[in-house]
Amino acid sequence: MMGNGFYFKCNKCNHDNDYLFGIGFLFSSLESVIDLLPGKKAQMAKDLYENNKEAEFTYDGYEVYQCEKCASVQNTFLVEARDKNNNVLFSSVNNCGRCKKPRKKIKHTETEIKNFKCPKCKSDDLTYMPGVMWD
Numbered sequence: 001m002m003g004n005g006f007y008f009k010c011n012k013c014n015h016d017n018d019y020l021f022g023i024g025f026l027f028s029s030l031e032s033v034i035d036l037l038p039g040k041k042a043q044m045a046k047d048l049y050e051n052n053k054e055a056e057f058t059y060d061g062y063e064v065y066q067c068e069k070c071a072s073v074q075n076t077f078l079v080e081a082r083d084k085n086n087n088v089l090f091s092s093v094n095n096c097g098r099c100k101k102p103r104k105k106i107k108h109t110e111t112e113i114k115n116f117k118c119p120k121c122k123s124d125d126l127t128y129m130p131g132v133m134w135d
């Protein structure tokens with residue numbers, strides 16, 4: 001399994017960054033994905049996994065999540081747990097710290113992110129380039 005990524009540069013403010021998409025070789029089981037979470041989150045997820053029988057876990061590869069209001073970005077893999085009523089018990093995607101809103105997953109093709117805005121100035125005048133390959 002492999003992931004890919006791409007690089008963008010904002011034509012307005014020159015902000016640039018690259019993002020990862022897809023799934024790495026470590027994503028062989030839910031347990032291994034939970035282990036990839038940052039410390040505090042890994043502990044929360046483990047507690048749920050071991051102690052909450054209602055928690056239904058799903059996981060997915062790296063995606064870009066963006067706040068619709070202020071355009072802040074989190075580029076992360078997804079680990080999510082929901083209860084029987086579909087309430088989110090745990091997610092590796094953080095709400096925007098500024099707006100306190102859930103970030104939305106951004107759609108993308110091989111070469112471009114759809115509806116993506118520069119996280120710095122919110123411009124959509126961006127140049128994309130293929131990014132690093134990894135696995």
Ligand SMILES: [Zn+2]
Binds near residue numbers: 067099100
């Ligand atoms: Zn925000």
Ligand SMILES: [Zn+2]
Binds near residue numbers: 010013015119120
């Ligand atoms: Zn910009």
